[in-house]
Amino acid sequence: MKDSLRWAYALNQWNVRLDVFVRHEDQQRALKTVSACGFDTIELASGTGRWDNISRPEVILLNHGSHQGFLDFLRRANVQGVSSMFWDPQAPAEEEEGYAFRSTANPADADAIVEWSKPLVDFVAGVGAEQLVVRPVGSAWMTPPLDADGIKRIADVWNRVGERTSAAGIGLALHYDCLGAVHTEEEVDALLEATDPATVGFALDTAELTVGGIDPVAFYRSHSDRVTHVHLKDTRYADTGEEYRMPGAESTMLKGGAGRRIERWFFELGTDGGLVDVKGFVAALRENGYRGWVVVESDHGGNPAELAMLNSWYLQHELGIAK
């Protein structure tokens, strides 16, 4: 995309289970699709286990020999580089972390999480990406209520990781998601206040905030100094019934297993009935001279190629960005 904002596309929706996005030719197809849509930079999501050879840094390096080898692989599809990598230390890890199941809310896990960040930080820096984007805390239904001390314990973990990212010359961005235990705007503010603005930024996801009941445009305008990364997608629903508190909300809420039984929360930009003011949000980014990456996602939306193409059309024809 030829624009003063820097646009990237997330590959997460292609990698929906451990064995479907493993062969290099399948990865090349996704990369070419993203390239044809006008994006020359991608966001990766970290993964676990031997299958995840476009997600787990050590496996990527085994497959491609080096950071440069991986970049050469991307460039075969005319994708020039990596903007960022997403990491959720709460997600169960397989053999590389001893099948760990950790949480930043648990002080006993803090050292291990900080140590675990090392290969991710090294990889993000090694491929020339700019941000390690992290899920700062696990889901609300799995986490005890967080008081000020609880939020501070979480912030301390990220301050320590932030020292590592900063030393490696990359940023650390805490990503809000609609299931997270840091859920309300007050809780987000508390987390941001407890983290070092010099080393810890915020990854604003327009749809996740909207589902969580927070207006992304207003939030951005009041927090533009902390927003260092953006995920752009739309939603048709807000979680008006606190479904995020349901046990197993990843399934009961986000996959329609219970509650209002909404099977699909996230949609392409410009979707009918979309709640995100995408044009207003992008205008706010421009007004504030936003310098980070804007990563468009097909996350949990449907056919990833179709959504990438519809998102590209929106950028070109609704936002007036030349491909």
Next chain:
Amino acid sequence: MTAAERAIKWSYMDHWRSNGPAGPIDQWHSVRTMSAFLKQIKAVGFDAIDTFDFRIWQMYGDYGCPAKYQEMVQDHGLERIVNTFHAADYDVRNYAPHIPQTHENILEDFRVTMGRWSEIQLDNIIVMPATLYYDMEPITEDKLKYTAECWNKVGEITAGYGVRLTCHHEFFCGIQSEPDIETFYSYTDPEYVALFVDTAQHCIAGIDPVALYRRHAQRVSGFHFKDTRHVATGDDHRHRPDSEIMAPTTGKWFYEMGTSEGLVDFRAMMTAVRDNGYTGWISVEHDKANKEGGDYSESTAISRWYAKNVLEEIYR
């Protein structure tokens, strides 16, 4: 480089499947699904679309008329409808180009058809020039001559509307071998009958599409750029009702250009297009891309990626 500056512009041939809330659909399912289709085509850089004649009923029913449908195409940033494919249901009883007694029916069909399309300006009306192979065999010189005479007359009708009549040789039609194609064109009038090169169909029939194009470049009025991994064998070309679907050896014939193990040498093809000074439209097709796990959206994006990153490096 803008589309207007390019020697070659890219059109997308109307095959599509996707999954809607009510199950598998094509883009003509609703105005909304058509819009999503057109957005995707435009997003990855196609300049226009091709369509089928049989879609004209949906253009009338859902959009008002062909011109109104084309307005919708243009509202999505695409230039226009370039070509239509006249997918006739051949029948040796009343509609078969190698049987002169049926010619008047064919001519009348085209008089009516061209009238329907006359409110927009097409470049080509594309036909499979012969019946299905099993309805025409044995292929004799007389049958080829009768067929050529038929299309000469049809071409005169379409020329009256400013539209080229052009022939697309499916591997399972009666005129698919190299000698039969050569004989057929020797009897046709270059002023009224053009050749439309489908790269995959010729490969499947065992013909080198690049060599065929180089021999007939001056009468080629368009292309379907798609790939295949298979050459027809045995009697693949004579299975009822349609070998493209029923041939026992191959479940999926067509792939987007750039596919691994593809038989079409697209670099050589584009070089030949350049060498012959062809300008205008190349249509991209990947008919039945969804078979065996394929995906139309992805194939469409990848084919345009290939056009931009490989073919336009040779000629644009």
